[in-house]
Amino acid sequence: MTRIYLSLQSVCGSRRWSICNTAVPPSVGRFTYLEKRRCVMTNSNLSDYADPVVYDAENNQFEPAGPTLLKMAQQVTGPVLDLGCGTGLMSIPLAKQGIDMVSMDAVPEMLAHGKKKAGDLPIRWVEGDVRNFQLDQKFELIYSTGAVFQHLLTRAEHEACLACVQEHLVENGRFIFDLAFPHPKWLGNVEAEEEWFSYTTPDERDVRVSGFQEYDPIRQVKMETAVRRWTDATGIEMTKKAPLSLRYFYPQEIEALMHYNGFLNTSFFGDWQLTPLTAESTMILVLAKKEMT
Ligand SMILES: C[S@@+](CC[C@H](N)C(=O)[O-])C[C@H]1O[C@@H](n2cnc3c(N)ncnc32)[C@H](O)[C@@H]1O
Known part of the structure; x- marks a missing residue:
């Protein structure tokens, strides 16, 4: 979200x-x-x-x-x-x-x-x-x-x-x-993943968030996918994707x-x-x- x-x-x-x-x-x-x-x-x-x-x-x-x-x-x-x-x-x-x-x-x-x-x-x-x-x-x-x-x-x-x-x-x-x-400027397709923002969680994860989106003008629904990446305590790069559909x-x-x-x-x-x-x-x-x- x-x-x-x-x-x-x-x-x-x-x-x-x-x-x-x-x-x-x-x-x-x-x-x-x-x-x-x-x-x-x-x-x-x-x-x-x-x-x-x-x-x-x-x-x-x-x-x-x-x-x-x-x-x-x-x-x-x-x-x-x-x-x-x-x-x-x-x-x-x-x-x-x-x-x-x-x-x-x-x-x-x-x-x-x-x-x-x-x-x-x-x-x-x-x-x-x-x-x-x-x-x-x-x-x-x-x-x-x-x-x-x-x-x-x-x-x-x-x-x-x-x-x-x-x-x-x-x-x-x-x-x-x-x-x-x-706004039309928010309702287009963004096919290539783009960087959104980053932050540090209280448990010290440096999280980088990026995403992409697709807009269906008939249903008036924007389907976004957020991609969160961070490095875990053992040095492994973690990636989580979360889709969300929003009606405009x-x-x-x-x-x-x-x-x-x-x-x-x-x-x-x-x-x-x-x-x-x-x-x-x-x-x-x-x-x-x-x-x-
Ligand atoms: C963007 S968050 C907003 C949370 C809170 N109102 C705020 O301002 O921080 C959207 C919230 O709506 C809840 N939600 C989405 N669909 C729902 C539904 N059908 N019934 C109850 N909660 C729902 C999600 O679980 C989520 O917590």
């Missing part, structure tokens, strides 16, 4: 550009249990999330999404739902500010790592699929950061996710999520999707500081309200 940050700096923060000897917060808690929720749909688009330590080394900034989410979370009563929470990049700092969090992700390793970092913070960690979940709670605010919605590739999946969000929002509850802007959306398409799936007043912004969406924006931030029944 980190490869999406190459073109999605403002969706995910400029995390990949500031990486250098990044330290993962120390383990402060106990991993006890994770709830499992109706995780019955297959998902082959998660291989980039197999190593949460690598994820945290590559993605470590609460800004720019965090402060806006904190402000929104402080305006609601009750818990806030983080869909596709990963290792808790947003959930943990929000919980530290006293926000009661419910944090869901499909990858148990990501959740386990987040839970370990979070210790006793008020976070309910749920292993679940954003396309098919059932919690026994409703929320005034549901959010998703890091282009999670783009990991869903078909309309059926988008509608399934929006139906679950609807089901878990109170009347007039709000859903906010980010997407990468579909155009603003009017999202407006229609939200409208036909029970959301009102969909607004678009160009970043998490809520500046207007323009042709130069690098992201599309979508904010919508659940329609009154």
Whole structure:
């Protein structure tokens, strides 16, 4: 997933550009249990999330999404739902500010790592699929950061996710999520592997990341492959490849999707500081309200 940050700096923060000897917060808690929720749909688009330590080394900034989410979370009563929470990049700092969090992700390793970092913070960690979940709670605010919605590739999946969000929002509850802007310059084919970035993990691996990509303009899906290389303790060169497919959306398409799936007043912004969406924006931030029944 980190490869999406190459073109999605403002969706995910400029995390990949500031990486250098990044330290993962120390383990402060106990991993006890994770709830499992109706995780019955297959998902082959998660291989980039197999190593949460690598994820945290590559993605470590609460800004720019965090402060806006904190402000929104402080305006609601009750818990806030983080869909596709990963290792808790947003959930943990929000919980530290006293926000009661419910944090869901499909990858148990990501959740386990987040839970370990979070210790006793008020976070309910749920292993679940954003396309098919059932919690026994409703929320005034549901959010998703890091282009999670783009990991869903078909309309059926988008509608399934929006139906679950609807089901878990109170009347007039709000859903906010980010997407990468579909700039043509990011949607071509890159056949030859190109260097992306490098960093050192807390366990002292010097990791070099490169990648290549292919874009399918009919499905509006970009298929990227990140290649991570490092030398292990015995001097052997290690290589790991992780493919990731991301669906790209155009603003009017999202407006229609939200409208036909029970959301009102969909607004678009160009970043998490809520500046207007323009042709130069690098992201599309979508904010919508659940329609009154
Ligand atoms: C780019 S990461 C973002 C993580 C976190 N929101 C952040 O900002 O750091 C995408 C996350 O979405 C999760 N994800 C992707 N598809 C999912 C699905 N269908 N259900 C639940 N989680 C999913 C991945 O496991 C991964 O942790």
